[in-house]
Amino acid sequence: xxxxxxxxxxxxxxxxxxxxxxxxxxxxxxxxxxxxxxxxxxxxxxxxxxxxxxxxxxxxxxxxxxxxxxxxxxxxxxxxxxxxxxxxxxxxxxxxxxxxxxxxxxxxxxxxxxxxxxxxxxxxxxxxxxxxxxxxxxxxxxxxxxxxxxxxxxxxxxxxxxxxxxxxxxxxxxxxxxxxxxxxxxxxxxxxxxxxxxxxxxxxxxxxxxxxxxxxxxxxxxxxxxxxxxxxxxxxxxxxxxxxxxxxxxxxxxxxxxxxxxxxxxxxxxxxxxxxxxxxxxxxxxxxxxxxxxxxxxxxxxxxxxxxxxxxxxxxxxxxxxxxxxxxxxxxxxxxxxxxxxxxxxxxxxxxxxxxxxxxxxxxxxxxxxxxxxxxxxxxxxxxxxxxxxxxxxxxxxxxxxxxxxxxxxxxxxxxxxxxxxxxxxxxxxxxxxxxxxxxxxxxxxxxxxxxxxxxxxxxxxxxxxxxxxxxxxxxxxxxxxxxxxxxxxxxxxxxxxxxxx
Ligand code: MFK
Ligand code: FAD
Numbered sequence: 001x002x003x004x005x006x007x008x009x010x011x012x013x014x015x016x017x018x019x020x021x022x023x024x025x026x027x028x029x030x031x032x033x034x035x036x037x038x039x040x041x042x043x044x045x046x047x048x049x050x051x052x053x054x055x056x057x058x059x060x061x062x063x064x065x066x067x068x069x070x071x072x073x074x075x076x077x078x079x080x081x082x083x084x085x086x087x088x089x090x091x092x093x094x095x096x097x098x099x100x101x102x103x104x105x106x107x108x109x110x111x112x113x114x115x116x117x118x119x120x121x122x123x124x125x126x127x128x129x130x131x132x133x134x135x136x137x138x139x140x141x142x143x144x145x146x147x148x149x150x151x152x153x154x155x156x157x158x159x160x161x162x163x164x165x166x167x168x169x170x171x172x173x174x175x176x177x178x179x180x181x182x183x184x185x186x187x188x189x190x191x192x193x194x195x196x197x198x199x200x201x202x203x204x205x206x207x208x209x210x211x212x213x214x215x216x217x218x219x220x221x222x223x224x225x226x227x228x229x230x231x232x233x234x235x236x237x238x239x240x241x242x243x244x245x246x247x248x249x250x251x252x253x254x255x256x257x258x259x260x261x262x263x264x265x266x267x268x269x270x271x272x273x274x275x276x277x278x279x280x281x282x283x284x285x286x287x288x289x290x291x292x293x294x295x296x297x298x299x300x301x302x303x304x305x306x307x308x309x310x311x312x313x314x315x316x317x318x319x320x321x322x323x324x325x326x327x328x329x330x331x332x333x334x335x336x337x338x339x340x341x342x343x344x345x346x347x348x349x350x351x352x353x354x355x356x357x358x359x360x361x362x363x364x365x366x367x368x369x370x371x372x373x374x375x376x377x378x379x380x381x382x383x384x385x386x387x388x389x390x391x392x393x394x395x396x397x398x399x400x401x402x403x404x405x406x407x408x409x410x411x412x413x414x415x416x417x418x419x420x421x422x423x424x425x426x427x428x429x430x431x432x433x434x435x436x437x438x439x440x441x442x443x444x445x446x447x448x449x450x451x452x453x454x455x456x457x458x459x460x461x462x463x464x465x466x467x468x469x470x471x472x473x474x475x476x477x478x479x480x481x482x483x484x485x486x487x488x489x490x491x492x493x494x495x496x497x498x499x500x501x502x
Contacts (some may be wrong), residue, residue, distance in 0.1 A: 006405065009318040011050055015042030016119045017313050020347055021113060024354055038110075041092060042117050049088065049121045055081035056123025056263035057415055061208075063267070065257045073245055074252040076208050076265045085125035090163035094118065095133050099140070099156040101365075108361035109354060112302050116350075119303045120310035122261040124419065128165040128206035130299030134292030135166035137211050138234070141291050142279055151211055167212035167239070171203040171268070177432045179215060180229030180286060185271060186334050187216040187278070189236060196249065197235060197274040205426075207252065207267040211238045213292060215285045218278070232285030236278040249274030260418025287406060294376075296427050297384040298360060301353045304387035304423050308346040311416055315339055318402055329401075338401060343420040345394050348385045355382050374451035377440045381433035390422035395420045431439030449487060456480055 015021065015038045025035060059079035067073045097111040119126045136155040137373060144152045154164035175182020185199025188295075196215050215232045217225035226233055240248050253268040280288035300359065319329040329335045359376040362368040368376070395417045399406030406413050424430050440448050460477055462468045 007318075007319070007321040008403070008411070011046050011121075011314065012017075012317070013039070013042040013046050014310070014313065015039050017042075018309060021116070021348055024351070025109075025113065025353070029103060029109060031103060031106070031110075033108075034103055034113075035312060038113055040115065041114055044119050045121050049085075049118065052081035052084055054124035054265070054412055055079055055123045056085070056125070057412070061255065061265040063252055063265070065252075067245075071244070071246075072251070074247050074250070076255070076267065078208055078251065078265065082125065082263070085123055085164065086128075086165065087160035089125060089129055090158055090160040092118075093158050095136065096156050096158045098133055099136060101339070105361045105365045105367060106358075108357045108364065112298070112353070112357040115299065116302050116306045116353075117307035120416065123208050124261050126299065126303050127261070127264055130169075130296045130303075131168040131206065131209070131292070132165045133299065134168060134295040135211070137215060137295045138279070138289065138292045139236075142288065146286040147277060148279065151236070151238075152263075153209070163414050163457045164210035165206060165208075167204055167206060167209040167214075168289075168296065169201040169204045169212050169214035171288070172200060173202045176203065177298045177429060180232065181227070183215050183217065183232055184351040185214070185216040186225055187218045187233065187276065195235065195276045195278060197237065197271045197276050199271045200253075201269045201271065203256070203266060203427045204269050205261070205264060205424075206360060207265045207269070209239060211236065212250060213279070213289060214276070215289065216276070218282055226283065229286050231281045233278050233282050234280035234285040234288040236272050236275040236279050252348050258398065260415065261422050262415075265498055292428065294360075294380050297380050297433075298353075298356055300423055301349075301356065301387045302384045304391035305346065305349040307391045307416055307420050307423075308342070308349055308394040308398075311413075312339065312346050313343050314413075315342070315398050315401040322403075335401070338397065341396055342394050342401075345390050349390055352379070352383050353387060355357070357381060370447075371451045371454060374444060374448040375446065377444070377454055378448040381428065381436040381440075384427065385424070385430045385433040389430065391420040391423055392417070413479070453480065453484065 005278075007424040021037075025038070041073050056079055059081065061076055061078045061082070064073060064077055081294055092114065092352060093100065094111070094115060097114065098108055099108055103110045115126060115129070132155050136152055139148045139152045139155075142148075151164065154162050155166060157163050168182075170176070170179050172179070172182050174184065183199075185197055185201070187195040189195055195218070197214070199216060201214065203467040204234055214235050214237060216235055217231045218233055219225055239250065242248055249272055251272060253270055256266040256268070258266060314328075319335060319339065322329050324332070356376065356379050359368065359372050359379070363376055399417055402411070405411055410412070428436065456476065457480070458486055460473050460480075463473050
C-alpha cells in the first residue's frame with residue numbers, strides 16, 4: 001500500500017498563532033496579566049482542551065427515559081469531557097471574568113478573547129456559557145433578590161463545585177422568531193407568590209443546565225391569559241430532582257437529531273407544573289429577556305469569528321506540509337490567494353466583534369457615551385447576522401483547502417462546518433435580525449444611524465493619513481455615501497403618501 005502518508009494539520013497555541021488578536025490587545029489593553037493568561041490558556045487549549053472537544057463530538061449525549069425498573073428518570077447522559085468543560089469554564093472564569101471587572105472597561109474584551117480561543121475546541125460548551133452569561137446579565141440588570149441572588153453568585157463563580165449553567169427556553173412549536181404570538185406556556189399563580197409553568201418548549205439547548213430563564217403567560221383567576229407579546233412575562237426556574245430522582249415538573253420528550261452541535265443535548269421539554277418565579281413585571285417578558293439576547297448574540301459572533309480563525313490557522317499549517325504538483329501548497333500563488341481571502345474575512349469579522357465587545361464593556365462600566373450606546377444596540381444584530389453568514393462561507397472554503405481530507409469525519413474538520421451552520425439560525429435568524437436593525441432605527445428616531453455614520457467617518461478620518469489604506473478608505477467612504485443615499489430615499493418614500501395620493 002506504499003509508505004507515504006499525508007501529514008495532518010497541527011493545532012498550535014491559538015493565541016501565539018493569532019497576530020491580529022495579539023496586536024489588538026497590545027494596542028488597546030496592554031495589560032501583562034491578561035496577555036500572559038491568554039497565552040497560557042492558548043497552550044491549554046491546544047494541548048488539552050481540544051482533545052476533550054473531540055471527545056464531546058464522538059460521545060454524543062443520549063437520553064435515558066427509564067431506570068431498569070421502569071421508573072421515569074429522564075437522564076441526559078453526557079460525556080466525561082463535557083463535564084470537564086464545565087469545571088474548566090468555572091476555573092478559567094469564562095463567565096466570571098465578564099463580571100469581576102478586573103480589567104475595568106476592557107473586561108469584556110478580555111473575556112471574549114478567551115472564549116474566542118476556547119470556542120472551536122470547546123465541544124460547543126460555549127453554548128451553555130453564552131446562555132449562562134446572558135442569564136447573569138438579565139438577573140443583574142433586573143436587580144438580584146431572593147431567590148435569584150444565589151443563582152447570580154453561582155453563574156458567575158470560579159469555583160467548579162458551585163458553578164451553575166443556565167438555559168434559555170424561548171422557542172415553542174408555533175414560533176421561535178415570533179415568540180410573542182407563538183408562546184403557549186402558561187404560568188399558574190400559587191398561593192405563596194410563586195408560579196407553576198405548563199407548556200411545551202420545542203428547542204432547549206444544553207438541557208443539563210441547573211436553571212433557566214423562560215417566557216410564559218400569567219393566567220388570571222378565570223384561567224385567561226393575554227395574547228401576543230404584551231401577555232408574556234419572564235420566569236426563573238431551577239432544574240432539580242425530587243427524592244425519587246425524577247425531574248420536578250419537567251418531562252424530557254426527546255433529544256433532537258441535529259445536523260451539527262451534536263456535542264450538546266438539545267431537548268424538547270414538556271413543562272408539567274415546573275416551579276418558577278416571575279422576574280419581570282407582568283407583560284414585560286420580551287423586553288426583559290432582551291439583555292440576554294444581546295449577550296448571547298455577541299457570544300454567537302465571537303464563536304463565528306473563532307471558527308473562521310481556526311480553519312484559517314489549520315489551513316495555513318497544512319499548506320506548509322502538503323505537496324501538489326512538485327511543491328508545497330504554500331508555494332502555489334493561487335492557493336495562497338484563497339487563504340488570503342479567508343484571512344481578510346476573518347480579520348474583518350474579528351475587528352467588528354471586538355469593537356462590539358469594547359462597546360459592551362464601556363456600557364457596563366457606565367462610561368459609554370450616547371453614541372456608544374446607540375452603536376452597541378445597532379451593531380449587535382449586525383455583527384451576529386454578518387459573522388454567522390461569513391463563518392459558513394469561510395469554513396466551507398477552509399474545508400476545501402484540505403482537499404478530500406476536509407470531507408473526512410474523523411479529521412474533526414467537517415464538524416466545524418456543521419457547527420457553523422447553526423450560527424445564523426439560533427439567537428435570531430438573519431431576517432429577524434435585519435428586522436431588529438429596523439426596529440432599533442425606528443425606536444431611536446434614526447439616532448442609531450446618525451451614530452453609525454459619525455463612527456465610521458471618524459474611523460475613516462483616522463485612517464486617511466495612512467497611504468497604504470487609501471483604497472480601503474475610498475471604498476468605505478463610497479459605501480457610506482451609498483448607504484446615506486439609500487436611507488434618504490427610504491426615509492422620503494417610507495410614509496407612502498405619494499403612492500396613496502396616486
Ligand atoms: C455559541 C454561542 C451561541 C449562543 C447560544 C445559543 C443557544 C441557542 C439559544 C436560542 O436560540 S434561544 C432562542 C433565541 N430566540 C430568539 O432570538 C428570538 C428571535 N426573535 C426575535 O428576536 C424577535 O425580534 C422578538 C422575539 C424580540 C420579537 O418580539 P416582539 O414582542 O414582537 O417585539 P417588539 O414588540 O418589537 O418588542 C418588545 C420589546 O422588546 C420592546 O421594548 P419596549 O416594550 O420597551 O418598547 C423592544 O424594544 C424590545 N426588544 C426587542 N428586541 C430587542 C429589544 N430590546 C433590545 N434589544 C433587542 N434585540
Ligand atoms: P421560524 O420562526 O418559523 O422561521 C422560519 C423562517 O422564516 C426563517 O428563515 C426566518 O428567517 C423566516 N422569518 C420568520 N419571521 C420572518 C419575518 N417577519 N420576516 C422575514 N422572514 C421571517 N431556542 C430556544 O429557545 N432555546 C434553545 O436553547 C435553542 N436551541 C437551539 C439549538 C439548535 C441546534 C437549533 C437549530 C435551534 C435552537 N433554538 C433554541 C431554536 C431557535 O432559536 C429557533 O429555531 C430560531 O429562533 C428560529 O425559529 P423557528 O425555528 O420557529 O423558525
